[in-house]
Amino acid sequence: MTTSRGMRSVAVLAAVLVACGTACTAPPPAPVPASPAPVASPPIPVPGPTSPNEAPVLTPIAVFPLAEAAPVLGADDRVHLTYDLAIANQSSQDVHLRSVVTLDDTRADATLFTLEGDALARQFRPAGNSPGPTLRPGEYGYLFLDARLAPDAPLPAQLRHRFMLALQAAQAPEDVGPRDTDPPPPPAQDLEFTGVPVGVSAQPAVRLAPPLRGAKWVVGNGCCDTITPHRGATLSIDGTVRAPERFAIDFVQLDAADQLYSGPPTDTASFAFFGVDVLSAADGTVVGVKDGLPEETPGKLPAGITIETAGGNHVVVDIGDGRFAFYAHLQPGSLRVRVGDRVRAGDLIGLLGNSGNTDAPHLHFHIMDGPSPLQSNGLPFVFTAFTGQGVVGEASILADTTSPVARVAPVDRSRLAGLHRDQLPLDLQVVDFG
Numbered sequence: 001m002t003t004s005r006g007m008r009s010v011a012v013l014a015a016v017l018v019a020c021g022t023a024c025t026a027p028p029p030a031p032v033p034a035s036p037a038p039v040a041s042p043p044i045p046v047p048g049p050t051s052p053n054e055a056p057v058l059t060p061i062a063v064f065p066l067a068e069a070a071p072v073l074g075a076d077d078r079v080h081l082t083y084d085l086a087i088a089n090q091s092s093q094d095v096h097l098r099s100v101v102t103l104d105d106t107r108a109d110a111t112l113f114t115l116e117g118d119a120l121a122r123q124f125r126p127a128g129n130s131p132g133p134t135l136r137p138g139e140y141g142y143l144f145l146d147a148r149l150a151p152d153a154p155l156p157a158q159l160r161h162r163f164m165l166a167l168q169a170a171q172a173p174e175d176v177g178p179r180d181t182d183p184p185p186p187p188a189q190d191l192e193f194t195g196v197p198v199g200v201s202a203q204p205a206v207r208l209a210p211p212l213r214g215a216k217w218v219v220g221n222g223c224c225d226t227i228t229p230h231r232g233a234t235l236s237i238d239g240t241v242r243a244p245e246r247f248a249i250d251f252v253q254l255d256a257a258d259q260l261y262s263g264p265p266t267d268t269a270s271f272a273f274f275g276v277d278v279l280s281a282a283d284g285t286v287v288g289v290k291d292g293l294p295e296e297t298p299g300k301l302p303a304g305i306t307i308e309t310a311g312g313n314h315v316v317v318d319i320g321d322g323r324f325a326f327y328a329h330l331q332p333g334s335l336r337v338r339v340g341d342r343v344r345a346g347d348l349i350g351l352l353g354n355s356g357n358t359d360a361p362h363l364h365f366h367i368m369d370g371p372s373p374l375q376s377n378g379l380p381f382v383f384t385a386f387t388g389q390g391v392v393g394e395a396s397i398l399a400d401t402t403s404p405v406a407r408v409a410p411v412d413r414s415r416l417a418g419l420h421r422d423q424l425p426l427d428l429q430v431v432d433f434g
């Protein structure tokens with residue numbers, strides 16, 4: 001997991017749910033949607049490397065895309081194809097992922113993107129105690145992919161994948177790690193196969209007005225190539241896994257000194273942007289509101305958060321075409337809309353707060369394919385216009401909301417300059433919405 005503790009703490013709607021996988025006493029959910037129960041199986045016949053397979057190949061892993069790949073033009077001038085694969089090892093051998101190549105299934109399997117080595121390890125989150133991108137028998141994990149294309153490159157209609165695996169006789173957990181008395185392990189056998197089609201959404205990213213006014217807004221836990229608490233929020237709810245926050249943003253604002261707060265960090269008033277207007281990003285109809293939850297004390301995540309209270313005081317707006325906008329962690333009593341209200345882009349929704357699963361004031365914002373903030377899949381969006389102001393170099397500084405004196409965020413102003421139109425600002429970018 002490459003996410004710093006910091007941005008995890010700045011506010012993640014789903015952080016408490018994700019954290020339960022490692023920190024809660026309750027048994028963690030089983031997030032693989034359809035993998036068969038692991039059974040003792042004979043070793044997988046290894047046909048030897050082929051490229052790509054011309055005949056069906058019996059594979060030790062089962063791979064499940066969580067949703068279609070959803071293209072969006074990022075503020076780095078690249079089209080991001082963002083999607084996630086659940087991978088289960090249903091063999092009796094250890095499986096090591098050597099490389100995963102994303103192919104354009106509609107253009108003779110042209111290579112779009114290759115993940116291997118350390119880059120693959122960074123994008124893979126195994127369950128249990130698997131070391132790196134290795135799955136022991138019965139284990140599963142998630143691969144978070146972000147294939148990047150030039151803006152003028154043809155967009156594939158469907159992806160496929162070439163997997164290169166190394167198979168080895170399974171080691172019992174107590175035998176993991178070399179000991180002097182251990183016999184040398186047998187050499188790994190390689191297996192290559194091509195498969196796992198994943199559709200690419202033909203629906204363009206929705207164009208939105210900014211939900212905030214002013215300068216120096218930092219995109220916290222943003223898209224696309226880091227497993228932030230948003231990107232990694234593969235939540236199993238009622239037994240179905242979705243990825244609601246793939247494109248979600250936790251907006252926080254830097255002050256004139258590039259600090260997040262000034263004054264006691266446990267006081268919401270120390271955050272100058274606490275209480276600013278949150279605006280509707282699109283026309284639509286309000287279909288969900290929650291109010292009455294208290295402000296939390298910055299510096300720690302509150303206890304007892306549930307699915308219903310994770311978003312704090314919030315608003316859900318049906319913006320049409322199967323899309324819904326979600327504005328979370330608002331101040332209690334600040335909501336200016338009720339269910340059934342029609343809103344226009346720019347209308348006041350409520351005030352930025354610190355309610356729900358949050359440890360510092362911020363606006364959590366995302367677009368989703370249903371009215372339920374967590375029982376939905378996240379959809380991409382772009383803002384019609386914003387000015388780039390740099391990129392924060394160290395996420396942990398933003399996340400440190402316990403120091404008596406806020407640290408200065410290092411902003412590289414040589415990056416992300418100028419006016420950006422119809423783009424999604426990406427993780428740690430700093431933007432001026434005017």
Ligand SMILES: [Zn+2]
Nearest residue numbers: 011012013364
């Ligand atoms: Zn969030």
